[in-house]
Amino acid sequence: MSPNSVRIICRSSDILDHTMNPISRRNMLAGLMGTTVAVGLPLAAATAEPQIKERPDAKPKLKVVVTGGHPGDPEYGCGGTIARYTDLGHEVVLLYLNRGDWSDKPGYDPSPVRVAEAKKACEILQARPVFAGQLDGQAIVDPAHYEQFHRLLEAEQPQVVFAHWPIDNHADHRAISLLVYEAWLRMGKKFALYYYEVSNGEDTLQFTPTHYVDITRTEPRKKLACYAHASQAPDKYYGLQAMVTRMRGVESGHPQAEGYIRHVQSPDFALPMTS
Ligand SMILES: [Zn+2]
Structure with missing residues (x-):
């Protein structure tokens, strides 16, 4: 597959590979079985290669919110998917539940460092950081916080939101996953809802993607953005995540990929348009 082409295979009658590459027998078979197999999320309009315009003036602009x-x-x-969206000129918001204020050192507040790292990472990915204002390690899920988070998402008017997969060993990850879910319900399920994986084994568990995004071209920027979080042991955690993206690549037929689970009642996200 050439660097600019995107393979999008959805369902049996919806095989949308217009690249010059043959559709693999495996994917074709899966398509005929009616199975959701692989979607290049940022380019779902799918599309002959000449129509894929990774340029800032591509229309219409989409609003993507990636929560964490x-x-x-x-x-x-x-990170690789975010870079693909922003390369296409779409607006991406990284919505963090907290500012990373937890520390095992008494009296030390790491949040100024963590916020500066997040801003740097967002610059690398050309995204905009937003902080939901909760405290690291003390996430609250109650009616008041459901309402506050709903208002936050409502203000952004996203077409697609990415959330932590809720089977996760970190309470903050589970909390924001629930907050997103409730906002999605309150907003009439009108934005597409995808779940993602992070720090598998340590945090995310039992995750089996339904969709994949080829991040081969954007992986170097993802790595830079992750390493912007220099206080968070990037050698350890990026090493783990790189194993995951390689594995998702093996599954989906790319050198590197990110995997997602789309909620079964989610809109079939109308991904970046051709022009
Ligand atoms: Zn986390």
């Missing part, structure tokens, strides 16, 4: 428990989560889980 802590500074760094959206970057590690979805």
